[in-house]
Amino acid sequence: MVSLEKSWLSAYLPYSEEERRRIGEFLKVRVPSYGSLCLHCKGGRMLCGKSCCPLIVKAEKLLGQLRSIDSEKIQGSTPPSVFVGRIGYPKVYVGPLIPPFHGDTAFLDTPETWIGRGLEDIVNFRSTLVRGKFPVSADQPLRGGSLFEKLQEMALAARPVDAEALFAQKPQGAIVLSDEVQPFGPSAPLRAFWLSNVHADRVVEKCYYDDDLKAGEAVLQLYRDGVPVSKIQRCFSLGMFGDKGRRRVVPTRWSITAVDEAISLSLLREVRRYPPVGEYRVYAFKNLDNIFTAIFLPEAWSFEWIEAWFPGTVWNPQGREPELMGDYEGFRGRTTYADVGGCYYAARLAAAEALSRERRQAKVLILREIRNGYLLPVGVWNVRESVRQALKTQPHKFASFLEALDFAMRNLSVPLKAWLPRSVILRQALFQRKLADFSPQG
């Protein structure tokens, strides 16, 4: 780690001599062990191919944030928001995320409301939240200590909670010199924190105190009661549901996918019994320079998700052609973890919700193009909320698959011949005949 002023980044940041002394040392710059293109680029040569330097965007936000924190104490209204790290599992760092101001801060950690916000806003939301951290054993949430109990109490809140935190040192911001790390606010080890005005969410509280209700069932029950996925996931990550002896703390990243998976599996059990949709459909939606296109086929449920990372985006920094990756499941679902990871499950949840609402099933193919304006990955919520949004728009309807496909391809810049070898559903639809094609009536 080096301090900011010794790094090339300082040249891009508008801060004064005085500020440099005051906060410079609290903004650290870390070089990832696997090396980084950014070291050669230094923000000026645009080697990563993005439209502007994601590091400078992050650094500016973080700097703005550090300006407003000048002690080991912070006061503010937490949305409520928590983070559970995954490094060192099963010994993990957990803690509250608190912004340095009061008010209705719920939006800061409610991705369900972020559609339509620019990348700038999203980075801002993330950087604003100051993270306190302390260690717990993931497998012993009941022995997490008083800090941990308070954290659970906070997570139960229905509305933002006024909080005050005392850190072991002044919070530091870290910028990793790599364009593939999600933006994060400053953080520091937590000594103590105090809450006032906690109004527990009754529905969630009931599941928390139910020692016999299994975690999976609690998740479903809350979902059916209309609790937002992000809130369920937050409590799930703190090991607040399940059989008393079997509760676990779950790193935030894993808990998001666990909740997406549990809910979609349950919805799909019903969806598989509904009649198919009546026609071929194409839905399209754009968010943060990501293009989402969903094709519904009037057939039995199966699902495929394919993403095309354009040259210069996070997972394809050096390529000349878009890089495609995806995964598929048939009618009976899958037994292995999808290669593409969390976004598969987030997208599948959105698709299952839409079908369940309509009481229909369909064969669903969702294509995502990630273009250069997507400077940095903002999280799996982007996929869940964008696909949800896409499937709420009025679809274009077609009588044949070829018409639907032709229309869908007009929205996309990756050509059909690139999607085809990656897609099970496209190949099935184009090449696999059905038995009815050979029946007497045709």
Add this chain to the structure above:
Amino acid sequence: MFRLVISDSRAWKNLMAAISTLVEEASFDVKPEGLALRAMDPSHVAMVDFEYPKESFQEYECTEPSKLCLDIGDMLKLMRRVEAGETLELTLDPQTNHLNMKLTGKYKRRFSLPLLQPSVSEVPTPKLTFDAQIKMDADCLNDAITDISNVSDQVKIEADEEKLVLTGLSETGNVVVEFERANQAVLDFQVKGEAKALYGVSFLQDMVKAGAASSKVVSVEFSTDKPVKIDFELPLQGKLTYYLAPRLE
């Protein structure tokens, strides 16, 4: 009134497994002359046609035709630990709407399974004529298709008057399996001209593997770019037949 007894419950389990390769919910036609089922997989690419006449059972009683719809995966779960030589008795309990399964071996075991609401869907038999009809050893066919499934997700089946050739092509590598008409695994060989078609290997593999557990002899019948019919011989006019639609190149 419906009741049947099967002397070899292991064989019954294999047949149920053969049906479960295509459907989760099986809707049997229960008739005085026997049990039958015809079902398509959810994607309508494959179909199973199953008949088990009353002579195949040790005892069989059915006074009026009805439908028997059950979750076949659940039935297999209950039968997972069935031992060879155990006798299976199935009866219907109209009171609870359950199917009762009684296994008699060294001791008696009783399971019961809820019946499902039968879904109404007519499954037509495809009208097909076949240019190639080849009867062969089921295990050999199973091995050939397993070899191909290791490299490819589709299998090309070709036949002329001399031989049957199964091919799998992929980036990983190519597999070609040949059965000449004189091969001892081939029991009967009738081909008019040539026939060639492409099929999804996973369906084919599931079908042949499940069928080979119940029968030693299989006949493979197809024509160019038409569905393949895979027919396993069962004792006493029992019937286990699959149809699979082709892929286009």
